[in-house]
Amino acid sequence: MIKPMLLLAASLLGVLPAYCTTLTVSPATTDTTLGQLVSLDIDVADISDLYAWQFDVDFDPSVLSVVGISEGAFLASGGATFFVPGTIDNSDGSVGFNADTLIGPLFGVDGSGTLATVEFDTIEAADSAVTLNNIILLDSNFNNINFTSTNGSINVSVTAAVPEPNSVALILAGACCCGLILRLRWLLLPVRNSA
Amino acid sequence: MTHHRDTSIWRNIWTFAVLVLLIVLHLPCYAQQWPDCIPLKSVTVSVSYTGQSDAGADKIAVSGSYSSSLPASSCVMSSTQPDVASLIALGGYFYFSSELTGTFTETLTYPTFTETVEDYKLNGIEVYTGGIESESPLAPGGAGTATIAPVFSFGASLLCLEPSAGLPIQLTSTGFTITGPCNSENALGGVDEGTLNIVVSFNPTRLEISPTFTSSFATAGAPFTSPLFVASGGVPPYIWGFKDLPVGLNLVSAGNQATIQGVPSAPTPDMSIDIDGELMSYSGTFFQITVTDQTGVTATAYDAATISFSLFVPLPESTKREALYTALTKSLEGFAIALGVVACEALPACAPEGTVELPELTLTETALMKSAATDFVQALDPPDSNYTSIATPPSVSVMPIQASGALSQSIVSAFNNWAENESSETSLNVALITSLNRASGAYEAGNTFWQLRQLQAAKWYSLQLSRAVGKEPVLRQAVASVLSGTEVNLAIDPSAVSAALQRVAQSGLSSTEVNFFTSAGITPDQLQLIQTMIPEANGINFAPTNLASVFSDSAAITGLEQHAKGYGIFGADRNNDGVVNCADLKVVTAHFGATQSSLSYNPMADVNMDGVVNVLDLVLVSQQLPAGTLCQ
Numbered sequence: 150m151i152k153p154m155l156l157l158a159a160s161l162l163g164v165l166p167a168y169c170t171t172l173t174v175s176p177a178t179t180d181t182t183l184g185q186l187v188s189l190d191i192d193v194a195d196i197s198d199l200y201a202w203q204f205d206v207d208f209d210p211s212v213l214s215v216v217g218i219s220e221g222a223f224l225a226s227g228g229a230t231f232f233v234p235g236t237i238d239n240s241d242g243s244v245g246f247n248a249d250t251l252i253g254p255l256f257g258v259d260g261s262g263t264l265a266t267v268e269f270d271t272i273e274a275a276d277s278a279v280t281l282n283n284i285i286l287l288d289s290n291f292n293n294i295n296f297t298s299t300n301g302s303i304n305v306s307v308t309a310a311v312p313e314p315n316s317v318a319l320i321l322a323g324a325c326c327c328g329l330i331l332r333l334r335w336l337l338l339p340v341r342n343s344a
Numbered sequence: 345m346t347h348h349r350d351t352s353i354w355r356n357i358w359t360f361a362v363l364v365l366l367i368v369l370h371l372p373c374y375a376q377q378w379p380d381c382i383p384l385k386s387v388t389v390s391v392s393y394t395g396q397s398d399a400g401a402d403k404i405a406v407s408g409s410y411s412s413s414l415p416a417s418s419c420v421m422s423s424t425q426p427d428v429a430s431l432i433a434l435g436g437y438f439y440f441s442s443e444l445t446g447t448f449t450e451t452l453t454y455p456t457f458t459e460t461v462e463d464y465k466l467n468g469i470e471v472y473t474g475g476i477e478s479e480s481p482l483a484p485g486g487a488g489t490a491t492i493a494p495v496f497s498f499g500a501s502l503l504c505l506e507p508s509a510g511l512p513i514q515l516t517s518t519g520f521t522i523t524g525p526c527n528s529e530n531a532l533g534g535v536d537e538g539t540l541n542i543v544v545s546f547n548p549t550r551l552e553i554s555p556t557f558t559s560s561f562a563t564a565g566a567p568f569t570s571p572l573f574v575a576s577g578g579v580p581p582y583i584w585g586f587k588d589l590p591v592g593l594n595l596v597s598a599g600n601q602a603t604i605q606g607v608p609s610a611p612t613p614d615m616s617i618d619i620d621g622e623l624m625s626y627s628g629t630f631f632q633i634t635v636t637d638q639t640g641v642t643a644t645a646y647d648a649a650t651i652s653f654s655l656f657v658p659l660p661e662s663t664k665r666e667a668l669y670t671a672l673t674k675s676l677e678g679f680a681i682a683l684g685v686v687a688c689e690a691l692p693a694c695a696p697e698g699t700v701e702l703p704e705l706t707l708t709e710t711a712l713m714k715s716a717a718t719d720f721v722q723a724l725d726p727p728d729s730n731y732t733s734i735a736t737p738p739s740v741s742v743m744p745i746q747a748s749g750a751l752s753q754s755i756v757s758a759f760n761n762w763a764e765n766e767s768s769e770t771s772l773n774v775a776l777i778t779s780l781n782r783a784s785g786a787y788e789a790g791n792t793f794w795q796l797r798q799l800q801a802a803k804w805y806s807l808q809l810s811r812a813v814g815k816e817p818v819l820r821q822a823v824a825s826v827l828s829g830t831e832v833n834l835a836i837d838p839s840a841v842s843a844a845l846q847r848v849a850q851s852g853l854s855s856t857e858v859n860f861f862t863s864a865g866i867t868p869d870q871l872q873l874i875q876t877m878i879p880e881a882n883g884i885n886f887a888p889t890n891l892a893s894v895f896s897d898s899a900a901i902t903g904l905e906q907h908a909k910g911y912g913i914f915g916a917d918r919n920n921d922g923v924v925n926c927a928d929l930k931v932v933t934a935h936f937g938a939t940q941s942s943l944s945y946n947p948m949a950d951v952n953m954d955g956v957v958n959v960l961d962l963v964l965v966s967q968q969l970p971a972g973t974l975c976q
Binding site: 233235248 | 926936958959960964967969971975
């Protein structure tokens, strides 16, 4: 039984691409209220020799509009950079061709960090996905770096949501209430007796 | 006594001013009708009047002025100078989106004092007059208040100046002026006489030179005149300048036009030339023409324009042969190896019997590809009429060496890696030279579109060549390293080289050698030249050497590094100003996201010719900049 499992695992390892590098919208889900500004980071993790990057950010233009996009600190940790803020199109819901590159004959940066930050304005109470497309990650030899990407979402409500306590908190609150009632009864009992 | 200063002359002035402004303000720009239409930044309108008012017993001097600037999205004709009548007949030419507002300042000069009143206001298309409500102190010989007719609006008749009468104006890219008599009878029965002056100034447009890029051909010793360069925009007069002009050429300028004229001399020794004398040095190939305008108000908005173009100076035939001979001597390394090994085939001493068995002509092929194919393909590079086709790098294959005997696997690997890179260099170099020749062909045919596309291809191949040449020092060191201390020590026998040269001179190249040159892209005519020139190399004093020392030669490696840098600069110089800097990055970002089918596509932005301007194009330029360069 073990041998077939090992074979299956080995075959899966051989079939599935071994992409360690991830590109994510962070936080993955943001709850906010209408009229609030929301900033999302585009983060990269576990990358090696990143020399330049490019991506588009797409969103629902009936829910969000982009105020601006700024360079993150990660690539600039490797030296001087040239950042190209993409073209904001709030009618189509995209920020196209955002890019950033190191300058000079350098090796790229390793590790994890923020590539860029996008600031949204919320214009309607609804949910909008924030997706990354047209992604290119390049190393210092102009080779594409393989990756996986994770999109995010922004949920806009009319009023601020009241956070619900979780079950443990409810139990604790209930226990506290019970204890408080018992304590009050204990304190009031001598008074009744004396009356 | 009440003094009523007549207001009719002001009515006339303002009516006419309004008409002019209406032309300016409300009529659309017919750019299609007038192709010289160029965008404006803003416009300033000034109206002034000087004259005398004969108001009964009093005669007072009257002058007034008005000035206002407004932003505009408009056009102005830059070359034709019609009069007002023809301007109107054209249905208008100017258009400004903003309203005109301002105040007319009037000065009344009495015999004993001067009074300044601000009483006229323009707002949009209507002229409002607040009127002179009182004059205090009272004018000599009179007392009371003066009033001005209240409102003039569009459609008021012209009582002062009649554009239809054909008052000429000088309309230029900087504006126009209308001047003429403005006389009328005033309400007191007197006559107002004066001169009306309306000045419409177009604030500076962006300073530009057209064309922005061209290439010219000149012959050493023969008179040369470049295409005409025309400056526009900014604030004339212009100051022209130049940089890196070849010896014998000078800038000749007049007004907004300039050209390069003179008799170019042959390239000087410090210039890098290829075999037929074209100026291939990137520092000497391109020169710049600059123009600077007179504005100091918004200097950052009106940058001095820069223009570059390449100059090719074909050499006389005698000089060409000298250059070819020089190239042969410079190719000592390649020829020594190539011909030496050819000779070694007949000389067992070169390759100790039983120790090394090299595939036939392997070394010959790789070495010749470096020294001969590259140089000889460059040697015959006339303008190519096939400029509507983008060259693709030819397939150049190298027979790999197999491990055998003393030829260990490590030696074989190092040598094959080097040879494979050599073949890439040859292939790219042929594509580069072909593209440059076709760019020249497109220029001769006046086809700017294909000239730019061929230049785009040349630069892309140059960038790839930069990387290939940049790898060669490491690959050569690897070969030298594995050869050292081994039995593989191919000595180059000078006498064998001479014998090989004599053989080629007397009997020509062998069929194998001919096949090699043909596969490297050399035409039969070019091959004939090679055989003609080889005897001239027979006088070269080849020094005895061996492969290991050849591959580790520090001077050769330094030269390769310089070549790699030169190829990189040429490829990444996207605005063709001879240097690679932040401006080249901005050429790419200005068209970022454009695809080949879009109107905003620019071949100089699409560095790798993949049809889309993206981060890869950006990286190909940014890597050629010095590390630490700060670009905004």
